[in-house]
Amino acid sequence: MIRVLVADDEDLVRVALASLLGLELDLEVVVLAADGPSAVAAALAHRPDVAVVDLVMPGLDGFAVTAELGRVLPSCAVVVLTGHGKAPHPYRALATGVKGLLPKGSPAGALADVIRRVHAGGRYLDPAVSATALLPPTCPLTPRELEVLRQAQHDTPVAEIARRMGLAGGTVRNYLSAAVTKLGASGRSDAFTTAQDNGWL
Incomplete structure (x- = not known):
């Protein structure tokens, strides 16, 4: 029997997930939690095999819960459910130790399969x-x-860029400064490399 924790800040979703998972013969929902900190506390108290947590929750989000459980209860695998907004980058999920990542709109049986x-x-x-x-x-x-x-x-010197583009030197410097700032670059060469590496140039 696979022991499962379900954490979601919406009562209806939390109870519905627990009910659906309870229909699976090899799964047992042992505890529910309504926010991030209580999910961690409940996991420590009940030691589930798998925690199913919502990405967006009060206190700690799903990734923060994953990282904390990885520290205090590494035997518990974490599945994070994402909502209807923009999906998180998978690299972030993997970096925090998430084992499963799927949308809440997935078919009912999909979550059980991912837990297994x-x-x-x-x-x-x-x-x-x-x-x-x-x-x-x-x-x-x-x-x-x-x-x-x-x-x-x-x-290329600012004066040369200004001549080529028919702009004032100060205007060119302003554009370059804006690009460096927006890209979080150390200078214009770094900004150029960042833009090129991302396929923007």
Whole structure:
């Protein structure tokens, strides 16, 4: 019998999940929790094999709960359920130790199957969520900032960029400064490399 904890801040969802999982002959829901801290406390008290936790909860989100359980109860595998908003990047899930990641809108039997898989030592990342890792991140730069950054390749002097683009030197410096800031880069060369690596140039 696989012992399961269910944590969700919505009463209806929490009870419904527990009821559905209770229909599975090899699963037993041993405790429910309504927020992140109580999920960790309940896991320590009841020592479930698998914790099913909502991504968005008060106190600690699903990833924080996962990281904490990895520290205090590493024998408990964690499955995180995501809502209808933007899915989290799978790298973040894996970095915190999540064993299963799937949307709340998944078929009823899918969650039970994922619980069995992670209990057996496997992992499961929903294909739609995993696909986000293959998409380039959204470019935060304006077309003009990108063009100035493109012209700044090879440390081209600001005066030369200004001449090529028909802009004032101060305007070019402003565009470059904005690009560096938005990309969290150490300088314009680093900003250029970041933009190029992300496929924006």
